[in-house]
Amino acid sequence: MCKPSKGKFIGIAFFVIAAITLFPAITMLLWNWLIPTLFSGPVITYWQALGLIILSKILFSSGHGGNRHNKSHSHRPWKSHLKEKIELKHHQEVRAEDETPAESAKEEKD
Secondary structure (H helix, E strand, O other), X not given: OOOOOHHHHXXXXXXXXXXXXXXXXXXXXXXXXXHHHHHOOOOOOHHHXXXXXXHHHHHHOOOOOOOHHHHHHOOHHHHHHHHHHHXXXXXXXXXXXXXXXXXXXXXXXX
16 A cells, blocks of 8 residues: 555645635625624624534434444445345346247237
C-alpha cells in the first residue's frame, strides 16, 4: 500500500476546516434571509447556526453513530428480497421471448 502524501493530508484538512466554517455561515445566511420574513422569527448569529446544525444532527440521526455502513446493512433483507423478485420477473420475460410462435399458439388454445 502506498502512504498518503502530505499534500493529500493538507488538502483534506483544508476541506474539513472550510466545511466546518462555511456550513454554519450558509445556514445563518439562509435562516436570516427566510425565517424573519416568512415567520417573523429571530435573526441568529453564526454560533447559533452552528448550534442548530449540531442539534439537528442529534435529533435526526438514526442512532447508528453516524456510520453509513451500518445503516445500509439494516436494509439488506429488503433489498435482497426485491432483487430476487426482479430477477424472477426478468427470467419469466426471457422465457416468454424464447418461446417459438407455435409454442405460444398451443398455450393459447389450451
